[in-house]
Amino acid sequence: MTTSNIKATLSCDIHKVWEIITAVKNYTWRSDLSKTEVISSRQFIEYTKEGYPTTFTITVTEPYKRWEFDMENSNMKGHWIGLFTSKDNKTEIDFTEYVTVKKFFMKPFVKSYLKKQQAQFISDLKKAAL
DSSP states (O other), X not given: OEEEEEXXXXXXXXXXXXXXXXXXXXXXXXXXXXXXXXXXXXXXXXXXXXXXXXXXXXXXEETTTEEEEEEEOSSEEEXXXXXXXXXXXXXXXXXXXXXXXXXXXXXXXXXXXXXXXXXXXXXXXXXXXX
């Protein structure tokens, strides 16, 4: 299993950050996605620009504090934990991913891939939160 963590502080209200991230139907702020599909109140699918699907199953929702889900596609499965903290009218986020690759040859690349994905997510989020 590979673990990757990213932390950031956004200069906006925690309610706005929470709404942007958890409103999975509104994916347009994400530069890496072509669409999302809501399956149920607990499950959704994200599609990359190339059309590659990843299924997410929400496991924990504590509004404005914690959001967790399991994720799986043909290359990996894992768990994501998002922690949200409000400080001085800013929002601190702490996101951790735990991923197991399904294809052995991908193992050496997964850590750098996760770091790149997390950095892009934070960059997109900062733009959307302005």
